[in-house]
Amino acid sequence: xxxxxxxxxxxxxxxxxxxxxxxxxxxxxKLLGLVLGFGAGALMASIAFELVEExxxxxxxxxxxxxVVLGALAYYIGDRxxxxxxxxxxxxxxxxxxxLLDGIPEQFVLGIGIASGEGVGVALAIAIVVSNxxxxxxxxxxxxxxxxxxxKVLGLWALVAVLCALATVAGFALADAVAPPxxxxxxxFAAGALLVMLVDSMVPxxxxxGGEATGLCTVLGFALAAxxxxxx
Numbered sequence: 001x002x003x004x005x006x007x008x009x010x011x012x013x014x015x016x017x018x019x020x021x022x023x024x025x026x027x028x029x030k031l032l033g034l035v036l037g038f039g040a041g042a043l044m045a046s047i048a049f050e051l052v053e054e055x056x057x058x059x060x061x062x063x064x065x066x067x068v069v070l071g072a073l074a075y076y077i078g079d080r081x082x083x084x085x086x087x088x089x090x091x092x093x094x095x096x097x098x099x100l101l102d103g104i105p106e107q108f109v110l111g112i113g114i115a116s117g118e119g120v121g122v123a124l125a126i127a128i129v130v131s132n133x134x135x136x137x138x139x140x141x142x143x144x145x146x147x148x149x150x151x152k153v154l155g156l157w158a159l160v161a162v163l164c165a166l167a168t169v170a171g172f173a174l175a176d177a178v179a180p181p182x183x184x185x186x187x188x189f190a191a192g193a194l195l196v197m198l199v200d201s202m203v204p205x206x207x208x209x210g211g212e213a214t215g216l217c218t219v220l221g222f223a224l225a226a227x228x229x230x231x232x
Contacts, residue, residue: 001172004111008168011107011128012161015099018136019157023150027141033210034217039134040202041221043102043194046131049229051106051191059184067188068195075101075193079200092142096156098197099135103128103164105190111171112178130225136160138205 021027027035055064075098082093106128136157143153171178207214 001169004114004169004172005165007110007114008107008165011110011132011168012103012165014129014132015103015136015157015161015164016154018133019140019154022137022140022144023154027137029209030211032138032141033206033208033214035134036138036202036206037210037214037217038221039131039138040198040206041218041223042130042134042225043198043202043221044218045222045225045229046106046128047191047194049226051187051194054109055184055187055191058187059180063181063184064188064191067185067190068192069188070185071101071105071189071192071194072196073192074189075196076200079197092139092146092148094197094201095135095139095142096160098193098201099132099139100160100163101193102190102197103132103160104167105186105193107164107167108171109183109186109190111168111173112175112183113171114168115172115175130221135202138202142205 052064055067078097078101079094082097110128140153140157143156144150203218206218210217
């Protein structure tokens, strides 16, 4: 349990660190776009090499695809509810929703792996860290620009980080009760939520702010995360 809690905190901490970095100083729009592009590339690799590939190995395509559909719908609906209720800072809200909807199942799976004796998926853990930081920096910066109070921004990302860390502990505690199809569905859920978030929010915002160099940063993020998934 201690190991699950430790890794839960390590992988979720960048969510809060990113928010703090956004609070410390304003980030130039171009730099923020490039950081978001790098994070988007890391998330793409995480989807392909950690979530989808592993989900297929665990329980085959049916549970995985069902999870993908549910995750996509959950993000789509959650995003629109947040946008409808948020008059200010709406640009950053989708990234926060995405971080929550993909972070919880990702770290739940991480906890299951620790409990089952598989150890920590180093590539998955690093991919989570690499992508969490840009997500929270981008979201927190946009929320602040939209007029949301600093304390509220920090509280939001602290809550997201705590929930994601606790998901690792929950995965560890419930590992024996989680059948392979549910584990694959959890991976699919994270992948589906991430895909919609990337297409609807993260990539368009990164391109708008970062300009033409954003694509190169996205490839760099993808290459780093994919390389880790293959080598580690």
